[in-house]
Amino acid sequence: MNLFADIHTLVTRSLWELQEEGVLPDGLDFTSVTVEPPRDTLHGDMATNAAMVLAKPAKMKPHDIAVPLAARLLTDERVDTADVAGPGFLNLRLTTAVWAAVVPAALQAGVDFGRSRMGHGKRINIEYVSANPTGPLHVGHTRGAVFGDTLANLLAFAGFDVTREYYINDGGAQVDVLARSVYLRYLEAHGQDVAFEDGTYPGDYLIPVGQALKEKAGDAYVGAPEADWLTDVREFSTGAMMDLIREDLKALGVEMDLFYSEKSLYNTGQIEAALEALEQKGLICEGVPEPPKSRTPEYWEPRKQTLFRSSEHGDDVDRPIRKSDGSWTYFAPDIAYHYDKIERGFDALIDVFGTDHGGYVKRMKAAVSALSDGQVSLDVKLIQLVRLLKNGKPFKMSKRAGIFVTMRDIVDQAGADATRFHMLTRKNDAPLDFDFALVLDQSKENPVFYVQYAHARICSVVRKASEAGLDVNDRNLQNCDLAHLSDMAEIALIRKVAEWPRLLELAVHHNEPHRIAFYLYDLAGEYHVLHNRGKSRETLRFWQPEDAAASSARIAMIRAVAVVLSAGLAILGINPMEEM
RNA sequence: GCACCCGUAGCUCAGCCGGAUAGAGCGCUGCCCUCCGAAGGCAGAGGCCGGAGGUUCGAAUCCUCCCGGGUGCGCCA
The missing domain is CATH 1.10.730.10 (Isoleucyl-tRNA Synthetase; Domain 1)
Known part of the structure; x- marks a missing residue:
C-alpha cells in the first residue's frame, strides 16, 4: 500500500467529479497535481497543490477551487480535516485509523512491503564495476560495485527486469602488458631473476599466477619468443584475474548475471555490424577530427580518420572510431557493446562509471540514441572518489608498488555489511570518506x-x-x-x-x-x-x-x-x- | 579554451521531476543520566541555500551569465 498514492487518487477523482458537476471547467490537465508530505507536520499529514496549479488554466482563484475540493474530500472517511492555507494549499489531516492501518499492511507484506510494479517488467541493464582484468579490485571499484548492485536490487524490487553486467576490457593493449608481467613471474617461478620495467605490473598478486602458469605449462615458454606465448599467457592471465575479481565481488556480496568480454566483439563481425548500423543512418564519415582542446596541442597534426557523427545526437564534436593506422579506437568496441545490449532487447541501460570517465558520457549517449533511434535510454551514473581514512587521518595500507588498497582489504577489515552501508552514505556524485575507525565504531x-x-x-x-x-x-x-x-x-x-x-x-x-x-x-x-x-x-x-x-x-x-x-x-x- | 560534476549551518553533507517558517550528523552551549529498553538522553544557538538576472501565483530546486573548487579533453582503455 502507498498512502500517498491512494490520497493522490482520491484528489484526482474528486477533481473529476467537480468537473462533471460544472464547478471546474472542462479540459483541465491534472497531471501536475501532487500530494506530498508537508514540510511541517503542523500543517497536516498531506498537502495538495491542486488549487494553485489549476487556478490559471481554470481561470479561477485558487481559493474558489480549494474550498469545494476540501468539502468534497471531507466526504471521504479517511480524511479528518481539510484546510485551505497559505497561497492555496489544501492541507489534509487523515484519521489516526488510516495511519494505524499502515501497520497491519506492513506486517502482512513483510520484507516485501514497498515492493511495486512501477517498472512494469521493463528490461533494464545495469553495467557496473567493469574494471580492467589486470589486477585486484580497489577502493573505487568497491563504491561502484556497491552502488550498482544496490541500484539493481532497488530496481528489481520496483518491478523492473534487471540484468547485472560486467564488461571485461580484455581487448586492449593493457592485457598484453598483463601477459608480459605474468610471463616475468613465470620466469621467476623457474628461478630466473627478472626486472619489472616501466610498462609492466610489478604487483605481488601476480606471483601465484606465474606459479600457476608454470604448473600448467611447465617450461614450454621459457626462452621462447613472445609471439609463441603471448596469446596463451594473455588468456591464462585474464582468466586468473577474472577469477580473482569474481571472488572479491562475492566477498562483497555482489554477483553478476553476465560477464561480457570485449574481446568477443573482435573478429566476429560485431563491431562492423554496429558501425554498419550507424553507416545506414548516415552517421559515419571520413574527416579530420577537431584538434584536442587541451593546453598542449603542439604535437597535433591533422589526420583523416573514420568518424562517428555523434554531434548529431548531442555530443560536442564527432568522435574517431578508427585510428590513423586503420585499427579501432577504444570507442568502437564500446559502441558495439552497447549496440549488443540494444539488440538483446533492453528498454533502458544504466552505466556506472568512475567520475574520471565523465568526458565519455555524451558520446556514449549519442551512440545509444543513434543506434536505438532514441528508443532506448542510457543513464550514466558517475561515482566520485573515495578517501580512505582512519580516525580522520589519511590511511595508507602497507603496499608495494603497483598495488592500491584493495576491495578485499576493505571487506576483510570492515566486513561486507558495514562496507556496503557506508559506501551509500553519500550521493554517488559527491566524494566519500571511508573511515575504518568509524565504520567499525559501536x-x-x-x-x-x-x-x-x-x-x-x-x-x-x-x-x-x-x-x-x-x-x-x-x-x-x-x-x-x-x-x-x-x-x-x-x-x-x-x-x-x-x-x-x-x-x-x-x-x-x-x-x-x-x-x-x-x-x-x-x-x-x-x-x-x-x-x-x-x-x-x-x-x-x-x-x-x-x-x-x-x-x-x-x-x-x-x-x-x-x-x-x-x-x-x-x-x-x-x-x-x-x-x- | 571547451565539456561534465560540485558550491546549502563553524565542519561533513541531505533535500533539487518548483511548493509554505530550508533539514541531519559532528562540533559548540546548557540541563539530565550513568537504570542492561546497555554501547548516553533532552534542549538550544547557529543559514541573504556562491553571486546577478530571468521564468512562475511560488525558486535551494528550472533557464542564462558570472565567480570559486574538482574531473576530463586525438591514434590509453
Missing part, C-alpha cells in the same frame, strides 16, 4: 551501527514480550486493536513507515540508492527517540505487562518498523542483526 556516530542497533533493539523488545507470554507473531499482531496507538510520537513513527513506498519511488526515479540508506537512518532515529522515552517513563514502554491490548498495538507498530528496516537493508544487500 556508537551512534556510526550510521551502520545506528540502523542495525534499532533493528536489534526492536528484536530485543519483541523477544522480551514474547517470553512474558504475549503472542508476537506478525499474523496475530495484524489483527490487534490499533486504536491504542494515538500518541503523537507514535503516529509520527507510523507516518515515517508509511513514507517507505514513496521513498522507494523517488529513489527509483532518480536511480539513487543512497536515498534508502538516508531514509533508514532517519527511521532508526525516530525509533530510538520513542524507545528512549521508555527509559524515563515506564508507561511509555512498548511492552506493558499489565495491558496486553496496548502492548500488542505497540509491538505491532515496532514490528512494522523492523519490517521496513529489514526490507531496506535487504535492498542494500545487508543482513539485519537481531542482537548486537
